[in-house]
Amino acid sequence: MTEPAAARPRHIPVLGREVIAWLKPREGGIYVDATFGAGGYSRAILEAGNVSVIGIDRDRTAISAGFDLVDRSNGRLTLVEDRFSNLAEVCSAQGAPSVDGVVMDIGVSSMQLDEAGRGFSFRSEGPLDMRMGQDGPTAADVIAKASEADLANIIYIFGEERHSRAVARAIVAARKDAPITTTRALADLVGKIVRAKPGEIHPATRTFQGLRIFVNQELDELHVALSAAERVLKPGGRLVVVSFHSLEDRIVKNFLNERAKAGGGSRHQPETAQRPPSFAVLTKRPVTAEDDEVSGNPRARSAKLRAAERTDAPAHAATALPGWPTLDTVMRGG
Structure with a gap:
């Protein structure tokens, strides 16, 4: 039917x-x-x-x-x-x-990208959330808590941003003055570090991708x-x-x-x-x-x-996860 x-x-x-x-x-x-x-x-x-x-x-x-x-x-x-x-x-x-x-x-x-209140997109103002579910730390929590080294790794590994160290350094410097809690604030900050030529992706694209992937593991x-x-x-x-x-x-x-x-x-x-x-x-x-x-x-x-x-063969044993940063470790400061 x-x-x-x-x-x-x-x-x-x-x-x-x-x-x-x-x-x-x-x-x-x-x-x-x-x-x-x-x-x-x-x-x-x-x-x-x-x-x-x-x-x-x-x-x-x-x-x-x-x-x-x-x-x-x-x-x-x-x-x-x-x-x-x-x-x-x-x-x-x-x-x-x-x-x-x-x-x-x-x-x-x-639909998640289109809803400003979810904080996934740098194209509209919203809280820096990025969680697909209802639990766990937000992207703002990670920005506030993670060390400079962890931020650089997150942005480089998951966002493939080659300027990750400079972006992480700027985030740590900025959060000393005021918390970074909105998508616009983070996008503007990254835009001062990462320069994009006309026709290229938005300067904050890779940083937002890295944080989103990390927050949701x-x-x-x-x-x-x-x-x-x-x-x-x-x-x-x-x-x-x-x-x-x-x-x-x-x-x-x-x-x-x-x-x-x-x-x-x-x-x-x-x-x-x-x-x-x-x-x-x-x-x-x-x-x-x-x-x-x-x-x-x-x-x-x-x-x-x-x-x-x-096939009809038994399932293989699950492989170990790669040794990249984990949410628990970063939020514990370990």
């Missing part, structure tokens, strides 16, 4: 057609939209056939806004407020310990979520991930490539110790948006889609 058309304008997800093509929803299947957002992927999956969807989002606003779609799904959509790294636990709690597909759209959503979440998807997917089930910058795409690419090859053996170990591949990579190169989509939605320009199919 196809879901009726929405009464309000629909959110068009980036690479929406391509996501459904690679996910290949099958009749009676159970699918996880691990980053529900505005519900675009969930809606498309529901329209693809008689399937059920578990939608997960840590943003309570996104969950609340999705209740209308729940009502129109005739019981086929369930929404859960949680982190997508917990998707295995969420699925089990919903009576679906194994599923037929998982889709992830990594990063901040357009997005890359750690992604690492854990990929392993969780590996555990819940049935043989033949598909994982489809859309990312928007190189850090995310690199994590997805490396995860899938590592899982798609036999591992565990070496010249010091017998061949029987090797682990069989748990995924078969479907996209040898990332899928990108067509020109018509980019012209209608500039955000699609940086999107990359990778897809893989679960």
Whole structure:
């Protein structure tokens, strides 16, 4: 049964057609939209056939806004407020310990960027918050508490800002005079340090990206979520991930490539110790948006889609997280 058309304008997800093509929803299947957002992927999956969807989002606003779609799904959509790294636990709690597909759209959503009060964007005045959920330190808390060295690392590692040391030094100097609590204050401060030529991105883009990723521990979440998807997917089930910058795409690419090859053996170990591949990579190169989509939605320009199919091999052991700064350590001053 196809879901009726929405009464309000629909959110068009980036690479929406391509996501459904690679996910290949099958009749009676159970699918996880691990980053529900505005519900675009969930809606498309529901329209693809008689399937059920578990939608997960840590943003309570996104969950609340999705209740209308729940009502129109005739019981086929369930929404859960949680982190997508917990998707295995969420699925089990919903009576679906194994599923037929998982889709992830990594990063901040357009509706979060558009809401000035969330503090994600330097283009409008708002509190320096940046939290996707309702808990934990804000970006203003990190700016106020982190050491100069930690700030430089956060902005360099997660924002890929080559002027990170100068930006961190300016932040520490400025906060001695007054707290930095708004998006405008931080953007203006960074703009005095990082110079941009006409046509280049805003000088504060990378600093805001770095803080947002750090505040929400997005890359750690992604690492854990990929392993969780590996555990819940049935043989033949598909994982489809859309990312928007190189850090995310690199994590997805490396995860899938590592899982798609036999591992565990070496010249010091017998061949029987090797682990069989748990995924078969479907996209040898990332899928990108067509020109018509980019012209209608500039955000699609940086999107990359990778897809893989679960084999019948056991899930591999979760890999250790990289040794980059963590929220707990930085806020403790350690």
